[in-house]
Amino acid sequence: xxxxxxxxxxxxxxxxxxxxxxxxxxxxxxxxxxxxxxxxxxxxxxxxxxxxxxxxxxxxxxxxxxxxxxxxxxxxxxxxxxxxxxxxxxxxxxxxxxxxxxxxxxxxxxxxxxxxxxxxxxxxxxxxxxxxxxxxxxxxxxxxxxxxxxxxxxxxxxxxxxxxxxxxxxxxxxxxxxxxxxxxxxxxxxxxxxxxxxxxxxxxxxxxxxxxxxxxxxxxxxxxxxxxxxxxxxxxxxxxxxxxxxxxxxxxxxxxxxxxxxxxx
Amino acid sequence: xxxxxxxxxxxxxxxxxxxxxxxxxxxxxxxxxxxxxxxxxxxxxxxxxxxxxxxxxxxxxxxxxxxxxxxxxxxxxxxxxxxxxxxxxxxxxxxxxxxxxxxxxxxxxxxxxxxxxxxxxxxxxxxxxxxxxxxxxxxxxxxxxxxxxxxxxxxxxxxxxxxxxxxxxxxxxxxxxxxxxxxxxxxxxxxxxxx
Numbered sequence: 001x002x003x004x005x006x007x008x009x010x011x012x013x014x015x016x017x018x019x020x021x022x023x024x025x026x027x028x029x030x031x032x033x034x035x036x037x038x039x040x041x042x043x044x045x046x047x048x049x050x051x052x053x054x055x056x057x058x059x060x061x062x063x064x065x066x067x068x069x070x071x072x073x074x075x076x077x078x079x080x081x082x083x084x085x086x087x088x089x090x091x092x093x094x095x096x097x098x099x100x101x102x103x104x105x106x107x108x109x110x111x112x113x114x115x116x117x118x119x120x121x122x123x124x125x126x127x128x129x130x131x132x133x134x135x136x137x138x139x140x141x142x143x144x145x146x147x148x149x150x151x152x153x154x155x156x157x158x159x160x161x162x163x164x165x166x167x168x169x170x171x172x173x174x175x176x177x178x179x180x181x182x183x184x185x186x187x188x189x190x191x192x193x194x195x196x197x198x199x200x201x202x203x204x205x206x207x208x209x210x211x212x213x214x215x216x217x218x219x220x221x222x223x224x225x226x227x228x229x230x231x232x233x234x235x236x237x238x239x240x241x242x243x244x245x246x247x248x249x250x251x252x253x254x255x256x257x258x259x260x261x262x263x264x265x
Numbered sequence: 266x267x268x269x270x271x272x273x274x275x276x277x278x279x280x281x282x283x284x285x286x287x288x289x290x291x292x293x294x295x296x297x298x299x300x301x302x303x304x305x306x307x308x309x310x311x312x313x314x315x316x317x318x319x320x321x322x323x324x325x326x327x328x329x330x331x332x333x334x335x336x337x338x339x340x341x342x343x344x345x346x347x348x349x350x351x352x353x354x355x356x357x358x359x360x361x362x363x364x365x366x367x368x369x370x371x372x373x374x375x376x377x378x379x380x381x382x383x384x385x386x387x388x389x390x391x392x393x394x395x396x397x398x399x400x401x402x403x404x405x406x407x408x409x410x411x412x413x414x415x416x417x418x419x420x421x422x423x424x425x426x427x428x429x430x431x432x433x434x435x436x437x438x439x440x441x442x443x444x445x446x447x448x449x450x451x452x453x454x455x456x457x458x459x460x
Contacts, residue, residue: 011435015409017416046442047410053391054411055293062302063288066310070285073314078273132281136289249282 001029006036013040014047060137071129123209124227124234126179131197131247134188141173141188150174150185154200158242159263162187162198166260169196182206189260194253198261199245206243212236219256226255239263280320283329284313290330290412291337297407298341300396308345312337331414335422338404342423346400386449394444402437409434 006029012018013026030037134141141147151174154160164171169189176185185200208225215226225236235246235255246255288309295305316336323332398406404423408414420427
């Protein structure tokens with residue numbers, strides 16, 4: 001291979017698009033050609049520096065803003081789909097659609113459907129979002145001073161402490177957030193693949209809805225309320241004067257086995 | 266006909282798990298495509314909401330990231346491009362392939378000319394150089410440099426022939442190198458060509 005042939009392949013090599021044979025040939029050429037080696041080195045360095053300089057900066061407020069807007073648009077689409085609100089209903093389905101709409105009106109009439117939807121968006125979704133947010137912005141949990149101060153507050157207010165690791169997940173850290181006007185302490189656990197959040201909320205701030213009470217399950221004498229609908233899984237349990245909510249990103253991860261909350265002596 | 270509630274919930278969960286994590290990357294590229302924060306945010310939101318509407322068409326197991334970029338690039342080309350399109354009047358053919366190398370080798374004293382060139386260049390300077398590329402080149406350069414898509418993936422995302430991807434990328438690179446070098450000389454990071 002001569003210099004011209006080697007340089008013709010420069011960008012394909014840098015972009016890892018060249019064939020294995022060409023790559024080997026170029027390597028052999030560069031071993032004994034200082035000039036071509038210099039050019040390859042320069043362009044390789046430029047490529048990686050460009051990538052580095054362009055990759056930095058995640059504008060977290062912008063991401064949060066977009067996420068909020070997108071999720072509420074998705075909520076609208078879901079609600080539309082749920083009510084069969086498609087504008088292009090084929091004629092032969094009209095009767096069925098009308099029947100469905102009538103059934104819907106009945107449900108709304110009894111207040112059941114409207115209430116459960118309302119609760120879904122106001123009570124459960126904000127908690128679930130806080131957990132998704134934690135997944136995307138793990139760094140905010142890595143502040144050890146902040147974590148220590150949240151730990152101290154939770155211990156003082158509720159007599160609770162968080163174990164550093166539980167059921168395969170490790171404590172990344174804690175933070176405090178305002179969710180629907182409540183001050184909520186959040187602890188984030190992860191093993192790199194799965195993650196879970198523990199939310200600690202004063203019991204006085206939350207009243208369980210009838211729907212949530214219906215989901216009661218008892219495991220080893222502990223009472224859990226398992227909110228699991230519309231892709232959102234949250235496990236509620238009462239511990240003294242605190243409500244603990246556990247959220248996980250993985251629907252198959254058994255939340256009932258994840259309970260790192262310890263009552264301090 | 267109404268979808269069942271559990272069906273909707275499953276779709277929603279899959280979408281949030283598979284598509285939404287790509288929002289950072291989409292935004293990063295949207296910023297370079299639109300060259301302004303407001304349009305970039307609108308573009309990402311529009312693209313993701315559109316992706317959700319068409320989520321049924323996405324084949325599980327295929328490349329979700331490339332699929333999302335294809336949707337976003339499509340929205341950009343159809344809806345944003347006309348607003349900011351600059352006329353294509355750049356002639357890159359007179360820029361030699363090794364322009365940068367020649368200039369650096371001639372005007373630098375050190376062993377590592379690229380280090381001198383980039384040491385003091387800020388992230389914003391590099392972004393500005395990318396922003397100055399003509400749009401057709403910029404889209405391809407961004408998808409390759411920032412997102413690391415292969416030529417074939419870029420061809421599918423931007424709906425171009427493979428050969429067009431290669432030539433735009435090549436020409437985009439030449440222009441970018443020239444811009445970066447001119448910038449470095451203007452700011453006295455390296456010496457200018459001897460006259």
